[in-house]
Amino acid sequence: MATATSVVRSPKAPLSGKFTFADKKTTLPVHIPQFPPQRRRFTPLSASLHDSENNNGCNKNAQAVELEKLFDDAPYDDVSKDSPLHPRPLSSTQFSNSVSNGNRLRVAYQGVRGAYSEAAAEKAYPNCEAVPCDQFDSAFQAVEKWLVDRAVLPIENSLGGSIHRNYDLLLRHSLHIVGEVKLAVRHCLLANHGVKVEDLKRVLSHPQALSQCENTLTKLGLGREAVDDTALAAKYVAFRKLNDTGAIASSSAATIYGLNILAQDIQDDCDNITRFLMLAREPIIPGIERPFKVSPSIQQQKAIYKYSFLIRGGSWCSF
Ligand SMILES: O=C(O)C(=O)Cc1ccccc1
Numbered sequence: 099m100a101t102a103t104s105v106v107r108s109p110k111a112p113l114s115g116k117f118t119f120a121d122k123k124t125t126l127p128v129h130i131p132q133f134p135p136q137r138r139r140f141t142p143l144s145a146s147l148h149d150s151e152n153n154n155g156c157n158k159n160a161q162a163v164e165l166e167k168l169f170d171d172a173p174y175d176d177v178s179k180d181s182p183l184h185p186r187p188l189s190s191t192q193f194s195n196s197v198s199n200g201n202r203l204r205v206a207y208q209g210v211r212g213a214y215s216e217a218a219a220e221k222a223y224p225n226c227e228a229v230p231c232d233q234f235d236s237a238f239q240a241v242e243k244w245l246v247d248r249a250v251l252p253i254e255n256s257l258g259g260s261i262h263r264n265y266d267l268l269l270r271h272s273l274h275i276v277g278e279v280k281l282a283v284r285h286c287l288l289a290n291h292g293v294k295v296e297d298l299k300r301v302l303s304h305p306q307a308l309s310q311c312e313n314t315l316t317k318l319g320l321g322r323e324a325v326d327d328t329a330l331a332a333k334y335v336a337f338r339k340l341n342d343t344g345a346i347a348s349s350s351a352a353t354i355y356g357l358n359i360l361a362q363d364i365q366d367d368c369d370n371i372t373r374f375l376m377l378a379r380e381p382i383i384p385g386i387e388r389p390f391k392v393s394p395s396i397q398q399q400k401a402i403y404k405y406s407f408l409i410r411g412g413s414w415c416s417f
Contacts, residue, residue: 202225202226202227203223203225203226203227203247203248204226204227204229204245204246204247204248205219205222205223205226205227205228205229205246205247205248205249205250206219206229206230206231206236206237206238206240206241206245206246206248206249206250207219207228207229207230207231207237207249207250208230208231208232208233208234208236208237208251208326208327209230209231209326209327209328209329209330210230210327210329210330210333211230211329211351211354212328212329212332212333212347212348212350212351212353212354212355213230213327213328213329213330213348213351214252214281214283214327214328214348214372215250215251215252215327215374216228216230216329217281217348217350218250218252218279218281218372218374219248219250221279221281222248222250222277222279222374222376223248223376226248229245229246232326233326234251234263234264234267235267237249237250237251238267238271238273238377239271241273241377241378241379242271242272242273242379244379247378248276248376248377248378249273249376249377250279250374250375250376250377251264251267251268251374251375251377252264252306252372252373252374253265253278253373253374253375254372254373255283255306255310255370255371255372255373256367256369256370256371256372257309257310257365257366257367257370258306258309258310261306268375273377273378273379274377274378274379274380274381274382275375275376275377276376276377276378276381276382277375277376277382278373278374278375278376279373279374279376280371280372280373280374281371281372281373281374282369282370282371283307283310283348283365283370283371283372284348284349284362284363284365284370285303285307285310285311285328285346285347285348285363285364285365285370286346286347286348286349286351286352286359286360286361286362286363286364287301287314287344287345287346287359287360287361287364288332288335288344288345288346288347288351288352288355288357288358288359288360289335289341289343289344289345289357289358289360290335290336290339290340290341290357290358291356291357291358292341292358293341293342293344293358293360294360295318295360295361297341297342298318298320298342298343298344299320299321299342299343300320300321300322300323300342300343300344301315301320301321301322301323301331301343301344301345301346302322302323302324302325302331302334302335302343302344302345302346303322303324303325303328303331303345303346303347304324304325304326304327304328304331304346305324306372307328307346307347308322308324308346310365310366310367310370311346311364311365311366312366313366314361314364314365314366320344328345328346328347328348328351329347329348329351329354329355331345331346331347332345332347332351332352332354332355332357333351333355335355335357336355336356336357337355344360345357346364349362
């Protein structure tokens with residue numbers, strides 16, 4: 099049974115007195131100006147439907163669910179606030195008070211801990227400090243404002259093709275592409291302990307993940323709800339202790355948020371690869387030791403982007 103996909107927005111985390119950067123080993127408290135706490139009522143999932151903005155073709159009959167208050171009144175904020183295991187993602191409003199952490203390369207990614215983008219950051223820059231950001235735009239801004247050194251950005255996957263929205267971000271910002279990394283994405287069906295597949299009515303995940311598991315989800319007859327990243331889906335299911343809702347996310351998200359893995363490798367294509375771009379403020383200085391890929395100037399990138407759109411209908415253009 100095919101079911102419509104909805105888009106759930108990420109929570110707008112209110113500013114709090116303390117902000118903690120993502121680092122598995124170190125916790126750096128960053129002080130944020132105090133604002134009165136915003137307590138808003140939780141909005142049920144079925145509330146305020148509107149058209150989906152961009153879900154990469156995953157939800158053909160899509161109706162988007164406006165759920166800005168998804169985590170209000172949930173343990174999300176309480177747990178995220180100061181825990182090194184659950185750092186609150188960086189948002190652009192928090193930049194002015196951020197600090198750097200020693201000598202490790204700091205790499206921004208969109209999502210919460212356990213997202214595939216975090217794995218991509220760590221693959222691209224082993225031993226880096228991966229810094230979660232609530233939006234892609236925040237990750238770009240974090241690099242531009244020198245709060246982090248690099249960002250990683252998913253740009254294409256083997257099944258769904260180009261992620262057009264992220265090409266737009268490349269155009270709007272002036273970061274340089276300094277490399278790329280490919281990640282084999284292996285999706286798991288996650289649920290709270292004690293919950294069986296038969297108990298599930300729907301799953302939450304990133305639109306790409308939902309689309310990559312289309313066949314499996316159709317076979318299981320599960321409804322789909324889109325959220326900003328796969329790990330956020332896992333976090334939501336865990337923190338809300340839902341027993342009729344699963345998440346599609348990585349096995350590391352299962353570990354981080356204490357979920358049970360009901361099924362592994364549920365993606366339709368066993369060769370499920372996502373390509374991530376590595377972004378920096380400065381272009382690569384070509385070395386003589388080994389061959390390098392050319393990082394085009396912003397103008398060249400724009401031209402290539404437009405060209406790729408015209409000639410290839412928006413598909414990936416290898417730089
Ligand atoms: O949601 C995530 O975890 C991401 O990093 C984005 C994503 C989603 C699905 C496949 C690859 C990347």
